[in-house]
Amino acid sequence: MEYYNNKLCISHAELTDGIVSKSLIDWWNSTGKVDRVRRGCNNSPALYAVDSLPLKYKTEVYHRYPDMKAQAESRPFMESIEPDGAALHFFQTYRLDDGKFLPTEKQTEYANNAAVLNAFRTVLERSDSQHRRQSKRCINKCEFWRKAAEALPRIADAFPHSLPGNPRRLQEKFNRYLREGYPVLVTGKYGTRNAAKVITEEQDGVIVRLLSDPRNFDNEQVAMLYNCIGEHLGWKKITVSAIRTRREKYDLLISGGRLGETRFRNQKSMQVKRSRPTLPLLYWTTDGWTAELLYQKTETRNGRTVTTYTNRLTIVIVLDPCLNYPVGYAIGERETHELIKAALRNAANHTAELFGQRYRVNQLQSDNYGRGNLTPIYQVMGAQYTPARAHNAKAKVIEPFFGYFNKKYCQFYENWSGFGITSDKNRQPNSEFLNKNRHEFPTEEECRRLLASFIEKERAEKRAEYVRLFAELPEERKLPLSEEQYLLAFGAETGFRNAIEGTGLRPTIGGIKRDYDCFDPKFREYAHVRWSVKYDPDNLDHVLAVNEDGTLRFMLEQKHVQPMALAERKEGDAEALARVRQFNKHLEADIARKRSDVDRKVEQLFNDNPQLDVAARLLLCDSRGQNKVHKQTRRLQAHDIEDIEAVEVKPAVPDMEEEETLNLY
Numbered sequence: 264m265e266y267y268n269n270k271l272c273i274s275h276a277e278l279t280d281g282i283v284s285k286s287l288i289d290w291w292n293s294t295g296k297v298d299r300v301r302r303g304c305n306n307s308p309a310l311y312a313v314d315s316l317p318l319k320y321k322t323e324v325y326h327r328y329p330d331m332k333a334q335a336e337s338r339p340f341m342e343s344i345e346p347d348g349a350a351l352h353f354f355q356t357y358r359l360d361d362g363k364f365l366p367t368e369k370q371t372e373y374a375n376n377a378a379v380l381n382a383f384r385t386v387l388e389r390s391d392s393q394h395r396r397q398s399k400r401c402i403n404k405c406e407f408w409r410k411a412a413e414a415l416p417r418i419a420d421a422f423p424h425s426l427p428g429n430p431r432r433l434q435e436k437f438n439r440y441l442r443e444g445y446p447v448l449v450t451g452k453y454g455t456r457n458a459a460k461v462i463t464e465e466q467d468g469v470i471v472r473l474l475s476d477p478r479n480f481d482n483e484q485v486a487m488l489y490n491c492i493g494e495h496l497g498w499k500k501i502t503v504s505a506i507r508t509r510r511e512k513y514d515l516l517i518s519g520g521r522l523g524e525t526r527f528r529n530q531k532s533m534q535v536k537r538s539r540p541t542l543p544l545l546y547w548t549t550d551g552w553t554a555e556l557l558y559q560k561t562e563t564r565n566g567r568t569v570t571t572y573t574n575r576l577t578i579v580i581v582l583d584p585c586l587n588y589p590v591g592y593a594i595g596e597r598e599t600h601e602l603i604k605a606a607l608r609n610a611a612n613h614t615a616e617l618f619g620q621r622y623r624v625n626q627l628q629s630d631n632y633g634r635g636n637l638t639p640i641y642q643v644m645g646a647q648y649t650p651a652r653a654h655n656a657k658a659k660v661i662e663p664f665f666g667y668f669n670k671k672y673c674q675f676y677e678n679w680s681g682f683g684i685t686s687d688k689n690r691q692p693n694s695e696f697l698n699k700n701r702h703e704f705p706t707e708e709e710c711r712r713l714l715a716s717f718i719e720k721e722r723a724e725k726r727a728e729y730v731r732l733f734a735e736l737p738e739e740r741k742l743p744l745s746e747e748q749y750l751l752a753f754g755a756e757t758g759f760r761n762a763i764e765g766t767g768l769r770p771t772i773g774g775i776k777r778d779y780d781c782f783d784p785k786f787r788e789y790a791h792v793r794w795s796v797k798y799d800p801d802n803l804d805h806v807l808a809v810n811e812d813g814t815l816r817f818m819l820e821q822k823h824v825q826p827m828a829l830a831e832r833k834e835g836d837a838e839a840l841a842r843v844r845q846f847n848k849h850l851e852a853d854i855a856r857k858r859s860d861v862d863r864k865v866e867q868l869f870n871d872n873p874q875l876d877v878a879a880r881l882l883l884c885d886s887r888g889q890n891k892v893h894k895q896t897r898r899l900q901a902h903d904i905e906d907i908e909a910v911e912v913k914p915a916v917p918d919m920e921e922e923e924t925l926n927l928y
């Protein structure tokens with residue numbers, strides 16, 4: 264059904280759909296009994312004026328199509344509507360005053376509004392053009408907008424819209440759309456304040472200040488405080504729902520005051536996502552954890568013996584996130600500098616057990632506990648030391664490892680104390696059960712052994728894969744930890760300072776005097792220095808001597824004890840003796856060379872300055888013990904005596920070479 268030349272028409276297909284036979288229509292066409300307003304051709308069906316149909320068939324048409332008039336009037340608009348992609352893109356990217364986008368359904372609705380108005384313009388222009396071609400007056404605008412408004416409900420079935428149904432208001436909307444474009448379709452309630460009770464920046468500022476208060480007022484309290492302030496300033500009262508809306512709107516702004524710096528960074532700030540290292544010794548992290556295993560401890564206080572059952576040990580772990588491999592650990596009553604140092608020492612020694620020598624890590628991360636005192640230790644163990652930001656637990660992957668370790672090992676024991684105070688109470692152990700079985704809790708030493716066995720078991724499970732991956736580590740990433748670096752960082756001290764003696768350095772370690780010496784000739788140049796000795800209690804073969812300010816340090820090795828009786832010599836004694844002899848030979852030769860250089864320079868000084876008769880006064884001898892010969896030579900040179908025949912004086916008795924004897928020691 265449609266209008267054609269201002270006539271309500273029905274198509275050939277609609278007539279033959281159970282109303283009229285095709286043969287009758289052909290007869291109508293041949294006799295002209297019915298007004299055929301358009302002949303059928305191509306995609307245009309034949310149209311027949313409804314009012315020209317015989318009464319019988321006209322009645323049937325009205326009965327079958329009760330709204331055919333409205334349908335016909337809306338058809339030109341329906342057929343002219345095409346989706347407006349540009350409008351949809353505009354509304355999808357449109358931002359309101361508060362920075363938000365339009366709701367998704369509104370984006371589609373406004374795009375449909377634009378498409379419908381575009382269709383109205385197309386129909387209007389087409390009708391006017393057709394009337395001009397026929398030399399007729401243009402279409403009546405009131406009639407056009409009446410039909411357009413009546414077509415809107417039918418259009419809404421296919422293109423949901425929000426255009427006004429009043430013809431006059433629809434025409435006004437259309438005219439504004441032609442002038443201003445897409446923005447005019449955004450209704451005023453978006454981005455504007457519809458009779459808002461809060462309209463000034465000062466009012467908004469008061470609400471934000473109250474919402475961000477560290478005391479975390481609820482919405483009712485904020486509304487009450489705001490209204491108390493507003494009463495003195497003549498502001499309208501605000502409701503709790505309005506406060507709730509602004510709490511959502513300003514959530515990010517008020518979070519800093521509500522949550523505090525640490526929680527704000529963990530919950531609101533952008534987080535950095537990191538990947539685990541794929542190979543060993545690239546990155547280690549260390550931290551302490553209070554183990555969730557209770558032990559009993561008996562103490563005597565004020566003459567009374569008291570046993571407590573709430574004691575827990577602290578374990579410091581050095582973790583390689585490559586396989587979550589515990590490279591090092593140390594167990595103590597609480598986390599201290601010494602406990603952390605012991606864990607790092609254990610890590611260094613464990614690398615020697617795994618790979619044949621001690622290694623440093625490429626990057627080491629820790630928290631900020633004891634950072635000032637432990638930084639030199641961290642810098643020795645790691646080529647790069649990157650401490651985590653304070654209160655940023657997410658930076659340390661070791662934190663989840665503690666939870667894994669607690670659940671995998673500790674939870675299966677009857678002295679297990681739980682998951683921590685912030686965990687769900689329903690997941691915690693039964694306190695009545697713990698109290699009933701407290702007498703079965705292990706002692707401190709037993710608890711230490713238990714925790715150590717957990718670590719060793721975890722190592723055993725991952726050791727083979729860890730060693731295999733180490734073989735893939737590039738050579739430039741393998742950083743050996745020298746004996747000197749190890750002792751400097753982790754060596755124990757005797758508490759005393761020692762001076763060099765004839766036998767070397769003789770510190771007292773473990774109540775025993777031990778002899779150490781150094782094969783570096785420069786060590787003997789500092790006989791005036793008193794040395795601190797750093798040593799490894801597990802290996803006393805080498806120690807490190809360090810002066811008071813740390814500017815000098817030498818590696819010393821334990822003296823080899825030679826047997827007095829040649830018959831008691833064993834393998835290695837001869838090599839050790841030869842090494843000492845070779846060192847002394849080079850030492851004496853070096854001293855002789857330096858003395859010769861000194862004598863030559865002093866002699867040159869005297870030759871250049873004959874007025875300095877120092878030899879006469881100080882009797883400085885040469886290396887052969889001669890003084891007068893040089894004195895006479897200088898006198899002759901002073902009087903320019905030349906051409907004196909030199910006579911070589913041969914000794915009456917030739918010098919006897921000193922007989923070389925075998926010095927075994």
